[in-house]
Amino acid sequence: MTDNRDHPDKLGERLRRARGAAGLTQDQAATAIGVARTTLVAIEKGERRLKMAELVGLAELYRVSSASLLQAERADLEMRPQFRRANHPGLSDEAVSGAITLLERLATATVELDRLLGHTPNHDAPPPVRLDARRVYEQADDAALLVRSRLRVGMAPIPHLARLLESELGFHIFTRSLGAWQISGVYGYTPQSGPCVVLNAAHPPSRRQFTLGHELGHFMSTRDVVDIEGGGCEDSAVAERFANAFSASLLMPAPALRGRVAEITDQSGKFTVAAIFFMAEEFAVSREAMCRRLEGLGLVRVGTWDKVRHRASEIPANKLLFEETPFTRHGRLGLSAARAYDRELLSEGQLAELLVLDRVEVRELLDAYLGDIDEEL
Structure with a gap:
Protein backbone atom coordinates (compact mmCIF):
# COMPACT_ATOMS: atom_id res chain seq x y z
CA MET A 1 0.00 0.00 0.00
CA THR A 2 1.20 3.51 -0.80
CA ASP A 3 0.17 6.15 1.71
CA ASN A 4 0.47 9.53 0.00
CA ARG A 5 0.68 11.34 3.32
CA ASP A 6 3.96 9.47 3.82
CA HIS A 7 5.30 11.14 0.64
CA PRO A 8 4.99 14.92 1.12
CA ASP A 9 6.85 15.60 -2.13
CA LYS A 10 4.18 13.82 -4.19
CA LEU A 11 1.38 15.55 -2.34
CA GLY A 12 3.15 18.87 -2.67
CA GLU A 13 3.43 18.43 -6.43
CA ARG A 14 -0.28 17.69 -6.73
CA LEU A 15 -1.04 20.78 -4.64
CA ARG A 16 1.17 22.91 -6.88
CA ARG A 17 -0.59 21.66 -9.99
CA ALA A 18 -4.03 22.20 -8.47
CA ARG A 19 -3.08 25.76 -7.50
CA GLY A 20 -1.86 26.43 -11.02
CA ALA A 21 -5.06 25.02 -12.50
CA ALA A 22 -7.05 27.33 -10.22
CA GLY A 23 -5.02 30.32 -11.42
CA LEU A 24 -3.83 31.33 -7.95
CA THR A 25 -0.47 32.58 -6.76
CA GLN A 26 1.40 31.19 -3.77
CA ASP A 27 0.69 34.43 -1.88
CA GLN A 28 -3.06 34.08 -2.48
CA ALA A 29 -3.14 30.44 -1.42
CA ALA A 30 -1.01 31.06 1.67
CA THR A 31 -3.20 33.97 2.78
CA ALA A 32 -6.36 31.90 2.30
CA ILE A 33 -5.23 29.19 4.74
CA GLY A 34 -3.49 31.55 7.15
CA VAL A 35 0.16 30.60 6.63
CA ALA A 36 3.22 32.45 5.38
CA ARG A 37 4.16 32.19 1.71
CA THR A 38 7.40 30.48 2.70
CA THR A 39 5.36 27.82 4.50
CA LEU A 40 3.30 27.14 1.37
CA VAL A 41 6.49 26.93 -0.68
CA ALA A 42 7.84 24.34 1.77
CA ILE A 43 4.59 22.37 1.54
CA GLU A 44 4.68 22.30 -2.25
CA LYS A 45 8.32 21.18 -2.19
CA GLY A 46 7.51 18.39 0.23
CA GLU A 47 9.68 19.88 2.95
CA ARG A 48 6.81 20.48 5.37
CA ARG A 49 3.91 18.10 6.11
CA LEU A 50 0.42 19.36 5.46
CA LYS A 51 -2.06 19.58 8.32
CA MET A 52 -5.57 18.25 7.76
CA ALA A 53 -7.16 21.69 8.20
CA GLU A 54 -4.76 23.10 5.62
CA LEU A 55 -5.57 20.29 3.21
CA VAL A 56 -9.29 20.98 3.51
CA GLY A 57 -8.74 24.71 3.06
CA LEU A 58 -6.60 24.31 -0.05
CA ALA A 59 -9.00 21.77 -1.55
CA GLU A 60 -11.87 24.23 -1.15
CA LEU A 61 -9.77 27.05 -2.55
CA TYR A 62 -8.66 25.02 -5.58
CA ARG A 63 -12.18 23.57 -6.05
CA VAL A 64 -11.02 19.97 -5.91
CA SER A 65 -11.79 17.24 -3.40
CA SER A 66 -9.39 16.42 -0.62
CA ALA A 67 -9.69 12.82 -1.74
CA SER A 68 -8.37 13.62 -5.20
CA LEU A 69 -5.27 15.17 -3.63
CA LEU A 70 -4.62 12.25 -1.29
CA GLN A 71 -5.73 9.36 -3.45
CA ALA A 72 -3.43 9.55 -6.43
CA GLU A 73 -2.68 5.89 -5.74
CA ARG A 74 -5.45 3.80 -4.20
CA ALA A 75 -4.70 1.66 -1.19
CA ASP A 76 -5.67 -1.56 -2.97
CA LEU A 77 -5.33 -4.50 -0.60
CA GLU A 78 -4.87 -8.15 -1.59
CA MET A 79 -6.66 -10.45 0.83
CA MET A 252 -21.49 -19.54 25.54
CA PRO A 253 -18.85 -19.97 28.28
CA ALA A 254 -19.19 -23.25 30.13
CA PRO A 255 -19.16 -21.78 33.68
CA ALA A 256 -21.96 -19.35 32.81
CA LEU A 257 -24.12 -22.03 31.19
CA ARG A 258 -23.66 -24.48 34.06
CA GLY A 259 -24.62 -21.80 36.54
CA ARG A 260 -27.65 -20.73 34.51
CA VAL A 261 -28.95 -24.28 34.09
CA ALA A 262 -28.55 -24.93 37.83
CA GLU A 263 -30.34 -21.67 38.67
CA ILE A 264 -33.28 -22.38 36.35
CA THR A 265 -33.58 -25.95 37.59
CA ASP A 266 -33.49 -24.86 41.24
CA GLN A 267 -36.18 -22.24 40.65
CA SER A 268 -38.61 -24.35 38.63
CA GLY A 269 -37.67 -27.88 39.56
CA LYS A 270 -37.04 -28.81 35.94
CA PHE A 271 -35.18 -27.72 32.81
CA THR A 272 -37.43 -27.32 29.77
CA VAL A 273 -37.32 -26.62 26.04
CA ALA A 274 -38.50 -23.08 26.75
CA ALA A 275 -35.53 -22.64 29.10
CA ILE A 276 -33.12 -23.61 26.32
CA PHE A 277 -34.73 -21.09 23.97
CA PHE A 278 -34.65 -18.44 26.70
CA MET A 279 -30.93 -19.03 27.24
CA ALA A 280 -30.32 -18.76 23.50
CA GLU A 281 -31.78 -15.26 23.52
CA GLU A 282 -29.96 -14.36 26.72
CA PHE A 283 -26.60 -15.29 25.17
CA ALA A 284 -27.47 -13.88 21.72
CA VAL A 285 -27.04 -17.12 19.78
CA SER A 286 -29.35 -19.37 17.79
CA ARG A 287 -31.48 -21.94 19.54
CA GLU A 288 -29.66 -24.73 17.76
CA ALA A 289 -26.25 -23.37 18.80
CA MET A 290 -27.34 -23.17 22.43
CA CYS A 291 -28.86 -26.65 22.44
CA ARG A 292 -25.82 -28.26 20.84
CA ARG A 293 -23.52 -26.43 23.26
CA LEU A 294 -25.54 -27.75 26.20
CA GLU A 295 -25.32 -31.22 24.68
CA GLY A 296 -21.55 -30.89 24.36
CA LEU A 297 -21.24 -29.86 28.00
CA GLY A 298 -23.39 -32.76 29.16
CA LEU A 299 -26.08 -30.43 30.51
CA VAL A 300 -28.77 -32.02 28.32
CA ARG A 301 -28.86 -35.39 26.59
CA VAL A 302 -27.11 -35.80 23.25
CA GLY A 303 -29.73 -35.63 20.51
CA THR A 304 -31.92 -33.14 22.36
CA TRP A 305 -31.90 -30.68 19.46
CA ASP A 306 -33.17 -33.31 17.02
CA LYS A 307 -36.09 -33.92 19.39
CA VAL A 308 -37.02 -30.27 20.03
CA ARG A 309 -36.14 -28.48 16.79
CA HIS A 310 -39.80 -28.59 15.63
CA ARG A 311 -40.70 -26.54 18.71
CA ALA A 312 -38.55 -23.63 17.54
CA SER A 313 -41.31 -22.38 15.22
CA GLU A 314 -43.93 -22.72 17.96
CA ILE A 315 -42.19 -20.42 20.44
CA PRO A 316 -41.55 -17.00 18.83
CA ALA A 317 -38.15 -15.41 19.22
CA ASN A 318 -37.58 -11.93 20.60
CA LYS A 319 -36.99 -9.95 17.41
CA LEU A 320 -35.93 -6.87 19.35
CA LEU A 321 -32.86 -8.76 20.55
CA PHE A 322 -31.17 -8.34 17.17
CA GLU A 323 -32.63 -5.05 15.98
CA GLU A 324 -31.09 -4.11 12.63
CA THR A 325 -29.81 -0.55 12.19
CA PRO A 326 -27.35 1.21 9.86
CA PHE A 327 -24.88 1.02 12.73
CA THR A 328 -25.00 -2.78 12.79
CA ARG A 329 -24.61 -2.91 9.01
CA HIS A 330 -21.71 -0.52 8.51
CA GLY A 331 -19.94 -0.42 11.86
CA ARG A 332 -17.28 2.17 12.52
CA LEU A 333 -16.57 2.52 8.79
CA GLY A 334 -19.94 4.27 8.58
CA LEU A 335 -18.85 6.80 11.18
CA SER A 336 -15.61 7.49 9.29
CA ALA A 337 -17.55 7.90 6.05
CA ALA A 338 -19.96 10.34 7.68
CA ARG A 339 -17.09 12.38 9.11
CA ALA A 340 -15.39 12.53 5.71
CA TYR A 341 -18.63 13.74 4.13
CA ASP A 342 -19.28 16.23 6.93
CA ARG A 343 -15.82 17.73 6.40
CA GLU A 344 -16.45 17.85 2.64
CA LEU A 345 -13.58 15.48 1.97
CA LEU A 346 -15.78 13.12 -0.05
CA SER A 347 -19.03 13.54 -1.95
CA GLU A 348 -22.00 11.18 -1.85
CA GLY A 349 -20.94 9.77 -5.20
CA GLN A 350 -17.40 9.13 -4.02
CA LEU A 351 -18.71 7.43 -0.89
CA ALA A 352 -21.00 5.23 -2.96
CA GLU A 353 -18.05 4.02 -5.02
CA LEU A 354 -15.76 3.61 -2.03
CA LEU A 355 -18.26 1.74 0.15
CA VAL A 356 -19.83 -0.32 -2.67
CA LEU A 357 -23.29 1.15 -2.02
CA ASP A 358 -25.91 2.89 -4.11
CA ARG A 359 -26.86 6.54 -3.55
CA VAL A 360 -29.97 5.67 -1.53
CA GLU A 361 -27.92 3.49 0.82
CA VAL A 362 -25.32 6.23 1.21
CA ARG A 363 -28.01 8.75 2.09
CA GLU A 364 -29.48 6.37 4.69
CA LEU A 365 -26.01 5.91 6.17
CA LEU A 366 -25.36 9.66 6.34
CA ASP A 367 -28.77 10.38 7.85
CA ALA A 368 -28.14 7.79 10.56
CA TYR A 369 -24.62 8.84 11.46
CA LEU A 370 -24.76 12.61 10.94
CA GLY A 371 -27.81 13.16 13.12
CA ASP A 372 -25.73 13.28 16.30
CA ILE A 373 -22.18 13.48 14.99
CA ASP A 374 -21.58 17.09 16.00
CA GLU A 375 -24.04 17.41 18.86
CA GLU A 376 -22.32 19.06 21.80
CA LEU A 377 -22.61 17.10 25.03
Whole structure:
Protein backbone atom coordinates (compact mmCIF):
# COMPACT_ATOMS: atom_id res chain seq x y z
CA MET A 1 0.00 0.00 0.00
CA THR A 2 1.20 3.51 -0.80
CA ASP A 3 0.17 6.15 1.71
CA ASN A 4 0.47 9.53 0.00
CA ARG A 5 0.68 11.34 3.32
CA ASP A 6 3.96 9.47 3.82
CA HIS A 7 5.30 11.14 0.64
CA PRO A 8 4.99 14.92 1.12
CA ASP A 9 6.85 15.60 -2.13
CA LYS A 10 4.18 13.82 -4.19
CA LEU A 11 1.38 15.55 -2.34
CA GLY A 12 3.15 18.87 -2.67
CA GLU A 13 3.43 18.43 -6.43
CA ARG A 14 -0.28 17.69 -6.73
CA LEU A 15 -1.04 20.78 -4.64
CA ARG A 16 1.17 22.91 -6.88
CA ARG A 17 -0.59 21.66 -9.99
CA ALA A 18 -4.03 22.20 -8.47
CA ARG A 19 -3.08 25.76 -7.50
CA GLY A 20 -1.86 26.43 -11.02
CA ALA A 21 -5.06 25.02 -12.50
CA ALA A 22 -7.05 27.33 -10.22
CA GLY A 23 -5.02 30.32 -11.42
CA LEU A 24 -3.83 31.33 -7.95
CA THR A 25 -0.47 32.58 -6.76
CA GLN A 26 1.40 31.19 -3.77
CA ASP A 27 0.69 34.43 -1.88
CA GLN A 28 -3.06 34.08 -2.48
CA ALA A 29 -3.14 30.44 -1.42
CA ALA A 30 -1.01 31.06 1.67
CA THR A 31 -3.20 33.97 2.78
CA ALA A 32 -6.36 31.90 2.30
CA ILE A 33 -5.23 29.19 4.74
CA GLY A 34 -3.49 31.55 7.15
CA VAL A 35 0.16 30.60 6.63
CA ALA A 36 3.22 32.45 5.38
CA ARG A 37 4.16 32.19 1.71
CA THR A 38 7.40 30.48 2.70
CA THR A 39 5.36 27.82 4.50
CA LEU A 40 3.30 27.14 1.37
CA VAL A 41 6.49 26.93 -0.68
CA ALA A 42 7.84 24.34 1.77
CA ILE A 43 4.59 22.37 1.54
CA GLU A 44 4.68 22.30 -2.25
CA LYS A 45 8.32 21.18 -2.19
CA GLY A 46 7.51 18.39 0.23
CA GLU A 47 9.68 19.88 2.95
CA ARG A 48 6.81 20.48 5.37
CA ARG A 49 3.91 18.10 6.11
CA LEU A 50 0.42 19.36 5.46
CA LYS A 51 -2.06 19.58 8.32
CA MET A 52 -5.57 18.25 7.76
CA ALA A 53 -7.16 21.69 8.20
CA GLU A 54 -4.76 23.10 5.62
CA LEU A 55 -5.57 20.29 3.21
CA VAL A 56 -9.29 20.98 3.51
CA GLY A 57 -8.74 24.71 3.06
CA LEU A 58 -6.60 24.31 -0.05
CA ALA A 59 -9.00 21.77 -1.55
CA GLU A 60 -11.87 24.23 -1.15
CA LEU A 61 -9.77 27.05 -2.55
CA TYR A 62 -8.66 25.02 -5.58
CA ARG A 63 -12.18 23.57 -6.05
CA VAL A 64 -11.02 19.97 -5.91
CA SER A 65 -11.79 17.24 -3.40
CA SER A 66 -9.39 16.42 -0.62
CA ALA A 67 -9.69 12.82 -1.74
CA SER A 68 -8.37 13.62 -5.20
CA LEU A 69 -5.27 15.17 -3.63
CA LEU A 70 -4.62 12.25 -1.29
CA GLN A 71 -5.73 9.36 -3.45
CA ALA A 72 -3.43 9.55 -6.43
CA GLU A 73 -2.68 5.89 -5.74
CA ARG A 74 -5.45 3.80 -4.20
CA ALA A 75 -4.70 1.66 -1.19
CA ASP A 76 -5.67 -1.56 -2.97
CA LEU A 77 -5.33 -4.50 -0.60
CA GLU A 78 -4.87 -8.15 -1.59
CA MET A 79 -6.66 -10.45 0.83
CA ARG A 80 -7.20 -13.62 -1.15
CA PRO A 81 -4.88 -15.76 0.99
CA GLN A 82 -7.00 -15.01 4.04
CA PHE A 83 -10.37 -16.04 2.56
CA ARG A 84 -12.13 -18.77 4.52
CA ARG A 85 -15.22 -20.69 3.45
CA ALA A 86 -16.98 -23.97 3.95
CA ASN A 87 -16.41 -26.42 1.11
CA HIS A 88 -19.92 -26.67 -0.35
CA PRO A 89 -20.26 -28.54 -3.67
CA GLY A 90 -22.86 -26.08 -4.97
CA LEU A 91 -20.78 -22.96 -4.33
CA SER A 92 -19.64 -21.35 -7.58
CA ASP A 93 -16.25 -19.79 -8.20
CA GLU A 94 -18.10 -16.58 -9.13
CA ALA A 95 -19.72 -16.40 -5.70
CA VAL A 96 -16.38 -16.95 -3.99
CA SER A 97 -14.63 -14.37 -6.16
CA GLY A 98 -17.39 -11.82 -5.60
CA ALA A 99 -17.24 -12.23 -1.83
CA ILE A 100 -13.47 -11.83 -1.80
CA THR A 101 -13.60 -8.76 -4.04
CA LEU A 102 -16.19 -7.13 -1.78
CA LEU A 103 -14.00 -7.79 1.26
CA GLU A 104 -10.96 -6.30 -0.47
CA ARG A 105 -12.86 -3.18 -1.54
CA LEU A 106 -14.25 -2.58 1.94
CA ALA A 107 -10.84 -3.16 3.52
CA THR A 108 -9.39 -0.66 1.07
CA ALA A 109 -12.11 1.81 2.04
CA THR A 110 -11.14 1.57 5.71
CA VAL A 111 -7.52 2.40 4.92
CA GLU A 112 -8.39 5.31 2.63
CA LEU A 113 -10.84 6.84 5.09
CA ASP A 114 -8.33 6.53 7.93
CA ARG A 115 -5.80 8.29 5.74
CA LEU A 116 -8.21 11.06 4.76
CA LEU A 117 -9.20 11.72 8.37
CA GLY A 118 -5.70 11.39 9.78
CA HIS A 119 -6.68 8.44 11.99
CA THR A 120 -4.14 6.05 13.44
CA PRO A 121 -5.67 2.54 13.32
CA ASN A 122 -5.78 0.46 16.49
CA HIS A 123 -4.10 -2.85 15.65
CA ASP A 124 -3.13 -3.83 19.18
CA ALA A 125 -4.27 -7.45 19.34
CA PRO A 126 -3.30 -10.59 21.23
CA PRO A 127 -0.71 -12.78 19.48
CA PRO A 128 -2.13 -15.72 17.52
CA VAL A 129 -2.24 -19.21 19.03
CA ARG A 130 0.07 -21.88 17.59
CA LEU A 131 -2.40 -24.70 17.05
CA ASP A 132 -1.76 -28.19 18.38
CA ALA A 133 -4.12 -30.84 16.98
CA ARG A 134 -3.89 -32.76 20.25
CA ARG A 135 -5.04 -29.79 22.35
CA VAL A 136 -7.19 -27.81 19.93
CA TYR A 137 -10.33 -27.69 22.12
CA GLU A 138 -8.37 -26.79 25.22
CA GLN A 139 -6.60 -24.08 23.24
CA ALA A 140 -9.95 -22.76 22.01
CA ASP A 141 -11.25 -22.48 25.59
CA ASP A 142 -8.07 -20.71 26.72
CA ALA A 143 -8.15 -18.28 23.79
CA ALA A 144 -11.83 -17.50 24.42
CA LEU A 145 -11.05 -16.69 28.06
CA LEU A 146 -8.19 -14.44 26.92
CA VAL A 147 -10.47 -12.51 24.56
CA ARG A 148 -13.20 -12.21 27.19
CA SER A 149 -10.64 -10.77 29.58
CA ARG A 150 -9.43 -8.36 26.89
CA LEU A 151 -13.01 -7.25 26.21
CA ARG A 152 -13.69 -6.96 29.96
CA VAL A 153 -16.95 -8.91 29.83
CA GLY A 154 -16.28 -11.59 32.42
CA MET A 155 -18.69 -14.51 31.92
CA ALA A 156 -21.59 -12.30 30.79
CA PRO A 157 -23.38 -12.67 27.44
CA ILE A 158 -21.93 -10.59 24.57
CA PRO A 159 -24.92 -9.40 22.50
CA HIS A 160 -22.89 -6.58 20.94
CA LEU A 161 -19.77 -8.53 20.03
CA ALA A 162 -19.21 -6.62 16.79
CA ARG A 163 -19.08 -3.25 18.54
CA LEU A 164 -16.61 -4.56 21.12
CA LEU A 165 -14.33 -6.07 18.48
CA GLU A 166 -14.30 -2.80 16.55
CA SER A 167 -13.57 -0.63 19.58
CA GLU A 168 -11.19 -2.94 21.46
CA LEU A 169 -9.40 -5.03 18.81
CA GLY A 170 -9.52 -2.75 15.76
CA PHE A 171 -11.85 -4.95 13.70
CA HIS A 172 -13.88 -3.65 10.76
CA ILE A 173 -17.16 -5.56 10.50
CA PHE A 174 -19.73 -5.27 7.72
CA THR A 175 -23.06 -6.95 6.99
CA ARG A 176 -23.64 -7.29 3.25
CA SER A 177 -25.18 -9.59 0.70
CA LEU A 178 -22.58 -12.19 -0.29
CA GLY A 179 -24.47 -13.65 -3.22
CA ALA A 180 -24.59 -17.23 -1.92
CA TRP A 181 -26.30 -18.63 1.16
CA GLN A 182 -23.45 -21.09 1.74
CA ILE A 183 -20.94 -18.32 2.46
CA SER A 184 -21.48 -17.37 6.08
CA GLY A 185 -18.71 -14.80 6.25
CA VAL A 186 -15.44 -13.63 4.77
CA TYR A 187 -12.39 -12.80 6.87
CA GLY A 188 -9.20 -11.04 5.84
CA TYR A 189 -6.25 -9.35 7.47
CA THR A 190 -3.48 -7.03 6.33
CA PRO A 191 -1.17 -4.89 8.46
CA GLN A 192 -2.70 -1.77 6.87
CA SER A 193 -6.36 -2.52 7.45
CA GLY A 194 -6.24 -4.84 10.42
CA PRO A 195 -8.84 -7.63 10.62
CA CYS A 196 -11.92 -7.24 8.42
CA VAL A 197 -15.03 -9.42 8.36
CA VAL A 198 -18.03 -9.37 6.02
CA LEU A 199 -21.07 -11.23 7.37
CA ASN A 200 -23.84 -12.56 5.13
CA ALA A 201 -26.85 -10.25 5.43
CA ALA A 202 -29.13 -13.08 4.27
CA HIS A 203 -28.42 -15.06 7.44
CA PRO A 204 -30.35 -14.58 10.69
CA PRO A 205 -28.58 -12.26 13.16
CA SER A 206 -28.04 -15.11 15.63
CA ARG A 207 -26.19 -17.10 12.97
CA ARG A 208 -24.12 -14.06 12.03
CA GLN A 209 -23.14 -13.76 15.69
CA PHE A 210 -21.70 -17.28 15.68
CA THR A 211 -20.01 -16.65 12.31
CA LEU A 212 -18.35 -13.55 13.76
CA GLY A 213 -17.07 -15.60 16.68
CA HIS A 214 -15.80 -18.20 14.20
CA GLU A 215 -13.90 -15.60 12.17
CA LEU A 216 -12.48 -14.12 15.37
CA GLY A 217 -11.24 -17.64 16.08
CA HIS A 218 -9.32 -17.59 12.80
CA PHE A 219 -7.88 -14.20 13.73
CA MET A 220 -6.74 -15.70 17.02
CA SER A 221 -5.09 -18.68 15.30
CA THR A 222 -4.39 -18.88 11.58
CA ARG A 223 -4.34 -15.11 11.13
CA ASP A 224 -2.40 -15.11 7.85
CA VAL A 225 -2.76 -18.70 6.67
CA VAL A 226 -4.81 -20.10 3.79
CA ASP A 227 -7.70 -22.14 5.23
CA ILE A 228 -10.58 -23.62 3.26
CA GLU A 229 -12.75 -26.02 5.24
CA GLY A 230 -12.99 -29.49 3.71
CA GLY A 231 -10.10 -28.84 1.36
CA GLY A 232 -8.27 -31.99 2.40
CA CYS A 233 -5.56 -30.20 4.39
CA GLU A 234 -5.16 -31.47 7.95
CA ASP A 235 -4.03 -28.07 9.22
CA SER A 236 -7.15 -26.51 7.72
CA ALA A 237 -9.34 -29.06 9.50
CA VAL A 238 -7.61 -28.29 12.79
CA ALA A 239 -8.08 -24.57 12.22
CA GLU A 240 -11.79 -25.03 11.55
CA ARG A 241 -12.25 -27.15 14.66
CA PHE A 242 -10.48 -24.49 16.68
CA ALA A 243 -12.58 -21.66 15.19
CA ASN A 244 -15.88 -23.43 15.83
CA ALA A 245 -14.91 -24.44 19.37
CA PHE A 246 -13.60 -20.94 20.05
CA SER A 247 -16.86 -19.32 18.93
CA ALA A 248 -18.93 -21.65 21.11
CA SER A 249 -16.70 -21.09 24.13
CA LEU A 250 -16.58 -17.32 23.62
CA LEU A 251 -20.32 -16.81 23.16
CA MET A 252 -21.49 -19.54 25.54
CA PRO A 253 -18.85 -19.97 28.28
CA ALA A 254 -19.19 -23.25 30.13
CA PRO A 255 -19.16 -21.78 33.68
CA ALA A 256 -21.96 -19.35 32.81
CA LEU A 257 -24.12 -22.03 31.19
CA ARG A 258 -23.66 -24.48 34.06
CA GLY A 259 -24.62 -21.80 36.54
CA ARG A 260 -27.65 -20.73 34.51
CA VAL A 261 -28.95 -24.28 34.09
CA ALA A 262 -28.55 -24.93 37.83
CA GLU A 263 -30.34 -21.67 38.67
CA ILE A 264 -33.28 -22.38 36.35
CA THR A 265 -33.58 -25.95 37.59
CA ASP A 266 -33.49 -24.86 41.24
CA GLN A 267 -36.18 -22.24 40.65
CA SER A 268 -38.61 -24.35 38.63
CA GLY A 269 -37.67 -27.88 39.56
CA LYS A 270 -37.04 -28.81 35.94
CA PHE A 271 -35.18 -27.72 32.81
CA THR A 272 -37.43 -27.32 29.77
CA VAL A 273 -37.32 -26.62 26.04
CA ALA A 274 -38.50 -23.08 26.75
CA ALA A 275 -35.53 -22.64 29.10
CA ILE A 276 -33.12 -23.61 26.32
CA PHE A 277 -34.73 -21.09 23.97
CA PHE A 278 -34.65 -18.44 26.70
CA MET A 279 -30.93 -19.03 27.24
CA ALA A 280 -30.32 -18.76 23.50
CA GLU A 281 -31.78 -15.26 23.52
CA GLU A 282 -29.96 -14.36 26.72
CA PHE A 283 -26.60 -15.29 25.17
CA ALA A 284 -27.47 -13.88 21.72
CA VAL A 285 -27.04 -17.12 19.78
CA SER A 286 -29.35 -19.37 17.79
CA ARG A 287 -31.48 -21.94 19.54
CA GLU A 288 -29.66 -24.73 17.76
CA ALA A 289 -26.25 -23.37 18.80
CA MET A 290 -27.34 -23.17 22.43
CA CYS A 291 -28.86 -26.65 22.44
CA ARG A 292 -25.82 -28.26 20.84
CA ARG A 293 -23.52 -26.43 23.26
CA LEU A 294 -25.54 -27.75 26.20
CA GLU A 295 -25.32 -31.22 24.68
CA GLY A 296 -21.55 -30.89 24.36
CA LEU A 297 -21.24 -29.86 28.00
CA GLY A 298 -23.39 -32.76 29.16
CA LEU A 299 -26.08 -30.43 30.51
CA VAL A 300 -28.77 -32.02 28.32
CA ARG A 301 -28.86 -35.39 26.59
CA VAL A 302 -27.11 -35.80 23.25
CA GLY A 303 -29.73 -35.63 20.51
CA THR A 304 -31.92 -33.14 22.36
CA TRP A 305 -31.90 -30.68 19.46
CA ASP A 306 -33.17 -33.31 17.02
CA LYS A 307 -36.09 -33.92 19.39
CA VAL A 308 -37.02 -30.27 20.03
CA ARG A 309 -36.14 -28.48 16.79
CA HIS A 310 -39.80 -28.59 15.63
CA ARG A 311 -40.70 -26.54 18.71
CA ALA A 312 -38.55 -23.63 17.54
CA SER A 313 -41.31 -22.38 15.22
CA GLU A 314 -43.93 -22.72 17.96
CA ILE A 315 -42.19 -20.42 20.44
CA PRO A 316 -41.55 -17.00 18.83
CA ALA A 317 -38.15 -15.41 19.22
CA ASN A 318 -37.58 -11.93 20.60
CA LYS A 319 -36.99 -9.95 17.41
CA LEU A 320 -35.93 -6.87 19.35
CA LEU A 321 -32.86 -8.76 20.55
CA PHE A 322 -31.17 -8.34 17.17
CA GLU A 323 -32.63 -5.05 15.98
CA GLU A 324 -31.09 -4.11 12.63
CA THR A 325 -29.81 -0.55 12.19
CA PRO A 326 -27.35 1.21 9.86
CA PHE A 327 -24.88 1.02 12.73
CA THR A 328 -25.00 -2.78 12.79
CA ARG A 329 -24.61 -2.91 9.01
CA HIS A 330 -21.71 -0.52 8.51
CA GLY A 331 -19.94 -0.42 11.86
CA ARG A 332 -17.28 2.17 12.52
CA LEU A 333 -16.57 2.52 8.79
CA GLY A 334 -19.94 4.27 8.58
CA LEU A 335 -18.85 6.80 11.18
CA SER A 336 -15.61 7.49 9.29
CA ALA A 337 -17.55 7.90 6.05
CA ALA A 338 -19.96 10.34 7.68
CA ARG A 339 -17.09 12.38 9.11
CA ALA A 340 -15.39 12.53 5.71
CA TYR A 341 -18.63 13.74 4.13
CA ASP A 342 -19.28 16.23 6.93
CA ARG A 343 -15.82 17.73 6.40
CA GLU A 344 -16.45 17.85 2.64
CA LEU A 345 -13.58 15.48 1.97
CA LEU A 346 -15.78 13.12 -0.05
CA SER A 347 -19.03 13.54 -1.95
CA GLU A 348 -22.00 11.18 -1.85
CA GLY A 349 -20.94 9.77 -5.20
CA GLN A 350 -17.40 9.13 -4.02
CA LEU A 351 -18.71 7.43 -0.89
CA ALA A 352 -21.00 5.23 -2.96
CA GLU A 353 -18.05 4.02 -5.02
CA LEU A 354 -15.76 3.61 -2.03
CA LEU A 355 -18.26 1.74 0.15
CA VAL A 356 -19.83 -0.32 -2.67
CA LEU A 357 -23.29 1.15 -2.02
CA ASP A 358 -25.91 2.89 -4.11
CA ARG A 359 -26.86 6.54 -3.55
CA VAL A 360 -29.97 5.67 -1.53
CA GLU A 361 -27.92 3.49 0.82
CA VAL A 362 -25.32 6.23 1.21
CA ARG A 363 -28.01 8.75 2.09
CA GLU A 364 -29.48 6.37 4.69
CA LEU A 365 -26.01 5.91 6.17
CA LEU A 366 -25.36 9.66 6.34
CA ASP A 367 -28.77 10.38 7.85
CA ALA A 368 -28.14 7.79 10.56
CA TYR A 369 -24.62 8.84 11.46
CA LEU A 370 -24.76 12.61 10.94
CA GLY A 371 -27.81 13.16 13.12
CA ASP A 372 -25.73 13.28 16.30
CA ILE A 373 -22.18 13.48 14.99
CA ASP A 374 -21.58 17.09 16.00
CA GLU A 375 -24.04 17.41 18.86
CA GLU A 376 -22.32 19.06 21.80
CA LEU A 377 -22.61 17.10 25.03
